Amino acid sequence: MKIMSSYFSVGSGWMIPITRALESWNIELSDVMRECDVRQEDFVDQESRLSAEKTVLIMDFCNTFANRHDFSIAIAQAFHPGMFHALGYAMMSSDTLLDAFSRIARYKRVVSNTCTLKLETRGENMHFLMDVIAYDDSGRAVLSHDCIFSFLGTITQFARETLKSDYSPLAVHLNWPKPNYDTQFLNDYFQCEIFFDSDEISLVYDEETLSKQLIGRNPLLTQSHEKLLDEYLSRLDRTDVEQLVRNRIYEMLPLGTPSQSEIASHLGMSLRNLQRRLHEKNTCFRDILEHTRRKLALEYILQSHLSFNEIGYLVGFSNIGNFNRAFKRWTGVTPGVYRKQQRSVFKAAQ
Structure with missing residues (x-):
């Protein structure tokens, strides 16, 4: 063409x-x-x-x-x-x-x-x-x-x-x-x-x-800007179903883990149609959900004012045990160990 x-x-x-x-x-x-x-x-x-x-x-x-x-x-x-x-x-x-x-x-x-x-x-x-x-x-x-x-x-x-x-x-x-x-x-x-x-x-x-940490690093600002970027990309290309699904997950996670059926309904399409379109992009709902949760968790963990319970809630986990297990699967360590490691790295970079 x-x-x-x-x-x-x-x-x-x-x-x-x-x-x-x-x-x-x-x-x-x-x-x-x-x-x-x-x-x-x-x-x-x-x-x-x-x-x-x-x-x-x-x-x-x-x-x-x-x-x-x-x-x-x-x-x-x-x-x-x-x-x-x-x-x-x-x-x-x-x-x-x-x-x-x-x-x-x-x-x-x-x-x-x-x-x-x-x-x-x-x-x-x-x-x-x-x-x-x-x-x-x-x-x-x-x-x-x-x-x-x-x-x-x-x-x-x-x-x-x-x-x-x-x-x-x-x-x-x-x-x-x-x-x-x-x-x-x-x-x-x-x-x-x-x-x-x-x-x-x-x-x-x-x-x-x-890999050196930047002096101007600010996870909260980065997260706010990324939300603006995701919204902009959705307006820029409304045919990008992967981006649309990711945006909906961002919005719904604080209320609990959204199901694929709920996401499809919010996007005005059938479950089968959503699955087919994601398959055409070589991805699936589960992978997008997992990637989104992991990305948000790693950003929230750097914000020391947030407790681990709060972070688990923000990424859609109903209890701290499930969040801890998922976090260890993503990083190999618990949230507490990861936060301490990041603090040590930042102090060393200063």
């Missing part, structure tokens, strides 16, 4: 760093909007979307206008958490960099639907992998090389601002030949070796640094 180009988009929040980069390059926003057919309504609020093709046009226009090649890096350097909707703030309040990277991989549709993201452990290193979608009719990648530079640079800038250091990845891998222009600006920015003609697009990090 031929996919229409307007289908691919990025969050309008990208206009925040783009506008800042334009100011630093002395380029008028009005000129960019006119030349690239960008309208005010394309970015009037955080839930607007900007077509991927217009993003490509903006970068091409600015590089050509200034006779340079590094506008993508100017965007990355102008990072602002608001560019990722509530996701940016959820990342800033994450427990570790690894936690933040996992969060952006999970919620990447908030940022863009032009690629897939995943984390892969290889030895002592972690690869943050980006797989860009191609148009069905031409096979051309939806994102230009400059757009990819900008995204990888933004992730790097986020890491630096969160760690309050000049921390850089171990390497950057790009799966196309080295351009015929000077790419020293990439080495200068990433401060690591750039591998062109690689088998993948990725940032490589050492797992030890990714």
Whole structure:
């Protein structure tokens, strides 16, 4: 099936760093909007979307206008958490960099639907992998090389601002030949070796640094932002039954464990239809419920003002014994031991 180009988009929040980069390059926003057919309504609020093709046009226009090649890096350097909707703030309040990277991989549709993201452990290193979608009719990648530079640079800038250091990845891998222009600006920015003609697009990090706890960690804030993100994704793609089920579970857990029949009824579909649609997504209700409970429990356990009884109640367990058994199945230790371990880790990181 031929996919229409307007289908691919990025969050309008990208206009925040783009506008800042334009100011630093002395380029008028009005000129960019006119030349690239960008309208005010394309970015009037955080839930607007900007077509991927217009993003490509903006970068091409600015590089050509200034006779340079590094506008993508100017965007990355102008990072602002608001560019990722509530996701940016959820990342800033994450427990570790690894936690933040996992969060952006999970919620990447908030940022863009032009690629897939995943984390892969290889030895002592972690690869943050980006797989860009191609148009069905031409096979051309939806994102230009400059757009990819900008995204990888933004992730790097986020890491630096969160760690309050000049921390850089171990390497950057790009799966196309080295351009015929000077790419020293990439080495200068990433401060690591750039591998062109690689088998993948990725940032490589050492797992030890990714696992260090962040000073700005705040589980309560992260949880609040994730609720906003889940609601936004439901509005963004109402056909994503897995996301719809997860949202309903979030809402109903404090009242007890919801049944699959109850969830189906709330979503206005039959039990059989819900089961079929989840099967098509290679998942099932039980797995979504288990994952949701585990995720919430691990977030609540870091909030010292909550008792274990309260946490068990919030994730749908009727008694503390059932919660303790489930928690030990998830982590290998009891809630009390896990909370002590996390306190020790945090003190060591300070």
